[in-house]
Amino acid sequence: MTAERARVTVFDTTLRDGEQSPGCSMNQQEKLRLAQQLDRLGVDVIEAGFPIASDGDFESVKAIAMTVRRPVIAGLCRACRPDIERAWEALQHAARPRIHVFLATSDIHLQYKLRITRDQCVHQAREAVAYAKSLCGDVEFSPEDATRTDPEFLCRVLEAVVEAGATTLNIPDTVGYTVPTEFAALITTIRQQVKGIENVTISAHCHNDLGMAVANALAAVGAGARQVECTINGIGERAGNASLEEIVMALRVRPDRYPYDTGVASEQIFAASQMLSDITGVPVQPNKAITGRNAFAHEAGIHQDGVLKNPLTYEIMTPKSVGVPDSKLVLGKHSGRHALGMRCEQLGYQFDRRALDDIYRRFVRLADKIKHVEDHHLLELIRDTHKPSTSATPLIEPISTPAAAVANLPVPAVEPGKPFPIPSAHVPPTTNAFGVPLPVAAESHHEQTQQEDYLWGV
């Protein structure tokens, strides 16, 4: 008999903490598109933004709340009424809204940033959570800079907000200072000392300043945290947040060490990573674990020989298990609509039939001119076809009309008759392609099963 495996909630904050990284800001339409991909990826919670921060952020959170219905949609606010009211205004139409309140608790933040005493901090946290709870059943509280907070005081604050109705306690390593053993011990202390803790979910929110965000998040899970906050490609403030794909694949590849499940469809990871990189223009570091273009590349002769004989020699997960396309098939002028559609999906774009027909016509014209259509060509072509215009045919998954109206989104449309632009030669190839020849998986996405993988431990 196999033991029951615990479920870890994946809280994606790409659209909030991730967007705070330099060069990663996104407009409303881009955020909505990424939120739809996060939904396909199967994350449990999408932190859609910080509604009081700007009108743009507010509108984005509102549009996502109205459009993306499966996951919980969270909005961040400081521990004060105006922030909470604004967040609730944006979130109230969500199928599953969550208000996320934060307040710093470390002495250094209380003294220099907030200029309040510890007692005032406890009071403010309690009041804010109680007010959020009067609006929304699902309330998360984060003691900012928790890892540099006196643990005894931290537990006092946490106990106050649990009493006030918080349902998730998120423990942020705001400055990326902690190390795995210390962070695990902190989670254990919280579990032992905070009254009422058994009724709430403990969450880990780790920054990567010392390169330990993923290790710290996993240590927290080992110590009893059941939510991890993370971002696609690990983007976020300064050195970034814990990377979603690294946490998820560590859990999948090493179930012997981490017997926990997530709801993430790992085959959608590559598409999410590519979409984010395409939207922000920030390339994925080539040696980035899981999603970097070298993550499955083998250069050394001995490695190549081994992998050809049996991929298990040097690969601990299949490229396919994270949605990296099969690189044996090449997109050229003989390729059909099915292959083209599949490739677009792998890059994070889903088209309806008419839109795909249009892309296909442009693709064939291009393939006539150049031998192999590579990812960056295809992305250029999609981007060109996808330029907002007033004509009618939606290009990406259509969003519902009321939501589109609320979001005030330009409807993406095909532009029949527009001459195909030859893609500029200087488009950086680093952002898109994984293998060199242009990859297309022959079989349907849904036919990708875990059984076909040679993941250790799966």
Ligand code: KIV
């Ligand atoms: O890093 C941090 O402390 C945060 C909180 C707002 C959760 O992002």
Ligand code: ZN
């Ligand atoms: Zn953060």
